[in-house]
Amino acid sequence: MIAQRRKALAILAASLAASAAALAMVPRAGIEGMTEAAPIDTLFPGAFGAWRVDPSVIPVEPGADVRKAIAESYDQTLSRTYVNGQGYRVMLSVAYGGRRNQGMDLHRPEICYPSQGFALRSDTRETTFRYERQALQVKRLVAGSGARNEPITYWLVIGRTVASFGYGHRLALLKYGLTGHVPDGLLVRVSSIDDDGPRAWAQQDAFLSDMLASLAPGFRRRILGQDEDAP
DSSP states (O other): OHHHHHHHHHHHHHHHHHHHHHHHHSOOEEOOOGGGTSOHHHHSOSEETTEEEOTTOOOOOOOHHHHHHHHHHOSEEEEEEEEOTTOOEEEEEEEEESSOOTTGGGGSHHHHHHHTTOEEOSOOEEEEEEETTEEEEEEEEEEEETTEEEEEEEEEEETTEEEOSTHHHHHHHHHHHTTTEEOOEEEEEEEOOOSOHHHHHHHHHHHHHHHHHHSOHHHHHHHTTOOTTOO
């Protein structure tokens, strides 16, 4: 009888512990993000440094299936083409998910471009983009279709952490989940139509430097994956 009672108490204690652990994992609040306070298109200026939005370029509307997937995966998206004084164009694409960023893989260039008929013409490589004293880990690859060659630079921010897709994304979500928070997610991608890879990367770096310098300090820290108290 005593042994049975002890066994029952042990099972009850284990059940209560499991319930407490499950409760701790329930997301209670999102990580505060500036993109929740204003439309994302107001956070990225239409003109900065040597760059201006090119009004002659009209974004191509994706197919119905892609639009549906985007609507289900993100809270806001932004797509613009900028041009500098020499006529060089850089395309900016941003996808933001407040508490709906589990499906951000859909906007990952390695998946997004092939789904639209593009071929991947290079492997994805990681490199360091430097903005002032900040070292930002970005991914680069080349996609193309026919005569169109498109070098791409992108990075993903989960909460306040720059993360890779796949394992890195899931690890960042788990990290925040353990604190009882649901992190927001932001994917920033720039690309240009250019057969000269080194020139494309240089122009994209110049574009990113000018863009980052034009952003509000708090939002700039967010997309660089910095903490609030970072300089």
